[in-house]
Amino acid sequence: MRVNEALPGCDERVVTIYSNSEETNRIEDDNEDFVCPAFDALFKVHDMIVAQEFDNDDDYDDNDEYSERQTVVTVRMLVPSDQIGCLLGKGGQVIQKLHNDTNAQIRVINDNLPSCALALSHDELLQIIGDPSAVR
Template sequence: MRVNEALPGCDERVVTIYSNSEERNRIEDDNEDFVCPAFDALFKVHDMVVVEEFDDDDDYNDNDEYSEGQTVVTVRMLVPSDQIGYLIGKGGPIIQTLRNDTNAQIRVRNDNLPMCALALSHDELLQIIGDPSAVREALYQVAFLLYNNPSRF
């Protein structure tokens, strides 16, 4: 994992997660599914951010679960422009399937890139919004598509 330096006047940072694709980690203690370490790190970072953001929120309960339909989270992810087509599909069928399967709002934003991303001109901003479990599932499916269609950059 690499966390870029903070830019003056910007409260966001770019976090880059990468790993050797031949390695595998179990994604949860009781689960038989294995993923590359980058997937594992992505979900751990996501879960930590969600927990920290909503730790004092009334929608968060003592079992580390969220009351569905009450809490909304947003994930913003920079995706290399040569991979964004794999997420959209010709005419949009892939992104629409992702939306339908996960019940999350998923959109590609070409405008309003955060200041910390402006230097990364070959990236597009993917935004996922919804309840925590829908966003996590959408994040998993997006990461899987990107993993199977690596960037040429």
């Protein structure tokens, strides 16, 4: 994992998660699915950030699980430009199916990019909004 330096005037940072390993990890909350170590790390980072947001929320009841709350989270990811077509699919079919399956709002942002995203001109900005489990 690598966290890029903060850029002046930008309150976001780019976090790069990668793995060269060909091994797969079992997803903790799912006994049958395996993912590459980078995806496993991404899921864990997401879960930690969501949990931290709830720890900072005064209205949060410690007995609630975050998946049971009526909370909306926003995730923004940089996707290599040459891979964005795989996410969209022909005629937008893949992204529409993801939306239908998760009920999350998923869109590629082309305007008003943060300066940290502009520095990586070979990437597109993907934004996902929804409940934490759908966004994950």
